[in-house]
Amino acid sequence: MRTISLLFVLFIRVYYVFGVPEIVSITDDTVVSEGDNVVFNCTVKDIGAHSLEWKKTNLESIDDSEVLLALRGTLNFADPRYTVNIFPKGDGVVIYRFSIKKIHASDMGYYICSINVSQKEKITSSVALSVKHSPVILDIRPFHVAEGQELEAVCEAYGYPIPTISWKRENDVIMPGGGRVLNGNTLMITKAHRLDGGNYFCIADNNIGEPVVRIVRINVEFAPVISVPCPKVFQAEGYLTKLECKVKGYPSVSISWYKSGVQLQGGEKYEILTTDNSYESTNSVLTISQVCNKDYGDYFCNATNKLGHVEARLNLWKWIVPIPF
Ligand SMILES: *[C@@H]1O[C@H](CO)[C@@H](O)[C@H](O)[C@H]1NC(C)=O
Numbered sequence: 001m002r003t004i005s006l007l008f009v010l011f012i013r014v015y016y017v018f019g020v021p022e023i024v025s026i027t028d029d030t031v032v033s034e035g036d037n038v039v040f041n042c043t044v045k046d047i048g049a050h051s052l053e054w055k056k057t058n059l060e061s062i063d064d065s066e067v068l069l070a071l072r073g074t075l076n077f078a079d080p081r082y083t084v085n086i087f088p089k090g091d092g093v094v095i096y097r098f099s100i101k102k103i104h105a106s107d108m109g110y111y112i113c114s115i116n117v118s119q120k121e122k123i124t125s126s127v128a129l130s131v132k133h134s135p136v137i138l139d140i141r142p143f144h145v146a147e148g149q150e151l152e153a154v155c156e157a158y159g160y161p162i163p164t165i166s167w168k169r170e171n172d173v174i175m176p177g178g179g180r181v182l183n184g185n186t187l188m189i190t191k192a193h194r195l196d197g198g199n200y201f202c203i204a205d206n207n208i209g210e211p212v213v214r215i216v217r218i219n220v221e222f223a224p225v226i227s228v229p230c231p232k233v234f235q236a237e238g239y240l241t242k243l244e245c246k247v248k249g250y251p252s253v254s255i256s257w258y259k260s261g262v263q264l265q266g267g268e269k270y271e272i273l274t275t276d277n278s279y280e281s282t283n284s285v286l287t288i289s290q291v292c293n294k295d296y297g298d299y300f301c302n303a304t305n306k307l308g309h310v311e312a313r314l315n316l317w318k319w320i321v322p323i324p325f
């Protein structure tokens with residue numbers, strides 16, 4: 001009789017130690033707002049001598065980037081917002097609880113309750129935590145495209161719920177594909193025109209707070225074009241005169257002035273004032289302080305950028321009466 005009861009006790013103990021643990025249930029996937037508190041229960045049966053771990057991974061990438069949050073009843077790192085508890089319920093059932101206070105958007109992820117049942121095997125169950133938060137637009141750099149070429153500009157944002165993305169232009173200018181708004185995250189320009197260059201807005205909206213807007217610069221590169229407001233300039237000897245070139249081109253255009261094949265330099269006789277009016281428009285004014293007889297004739301204004309160069313001819317004519325500036 002004694003032997004039997006001893007065997008029975010042994011049997012129970014052996015069974016208890018080698019019994020297969022089971023995760024009976026885990027809290028349902030949860031959606032909360034920032035600042036809320038959450039409680040995850042992982043109900044386990046027959047855990048025996050095994051240990052339970054709480055781990056976390058990202059919602060987007062369920063890769064190997066698991067972070068250990070707690071082992072049994074002990075937190076792996078001290079975050080005052082985390083609490084871990086164990087509640088024995090009898091009959092081999094234990095509730096392991098992981099709670100988080102004052103939820104941040106960064107708490108989003110899968111919370112995994114995991115037990116190593118052997119060297120190689122583990123059983124897991126997970127709960128997805130989604131945190132409602134306004135969109136965040138991923139870093140987006142200016143785009144460059146040569147005129148006539150194709151451009152695909154993609155704007156990406158995350159947030160929960162998943163934001164919708166649209167594109168607009170500064171000052172409500174018509175979009176390259178027509179209309180004032182383009183829905184979707186991809187702005188496609190099939191054949192870029194210089195007028196397609198400028199500031200665009202990528203707008204991400206998920207109805208949590210205000211839509212989030214980001215300025216996206218699109219630069220269309222084109223060879224310089226010169227316009228000369230006044231190709232024929234008249235002045236009397238001994239007086240000051242100015243020759244002007246207006247240039248459009250992108251990227252940065254450099255302008256130089258020539259007379260009789262010689263490049264003119266700023267100094268006593270000449271002053272060259274070149275100013276950028278906008279990212280694609282540059283003005284250059286050549287001032288001749290005191291016109292003398294050999295200054296009459298042709299002048300060339302030469303504009304160059306990486307896509308090419310162009311020159312324009314201006315002519316200084318002798319005049320009897322001084323023209324005021
Ligand atoms: C977690 O378990 C406790 C104790 O059994 C219970 O009071 C609570 O409602 C449970 N919470 C969730 C989210 O299941």
Ligand SMILES: *[C@@H]1O[C@H](CO)[C@@H](O)[C@H](O)[C@H]1NC(C)=O
Nearest residue numbers: 051052053071115116119122
């Ligand atoms: C469970 O197994 C994993 C992978 O083999 C190991 O990294 C981890 O430390 C184990 N956990 C426990 C509590 O033994």
Ligand SMILES: *[C@@H]1O[C@H](CO)[C@@H](O)[C@H](O)[C@H]1NC(C)=O
Nearest residue numbers: 258300302303304309310311
């Ligand atoms: C204008 O500048 C370009 C590039 O520097 C040069 O190749 C070209 O010869 C210049 N034109 C004149 C008229 O000097």
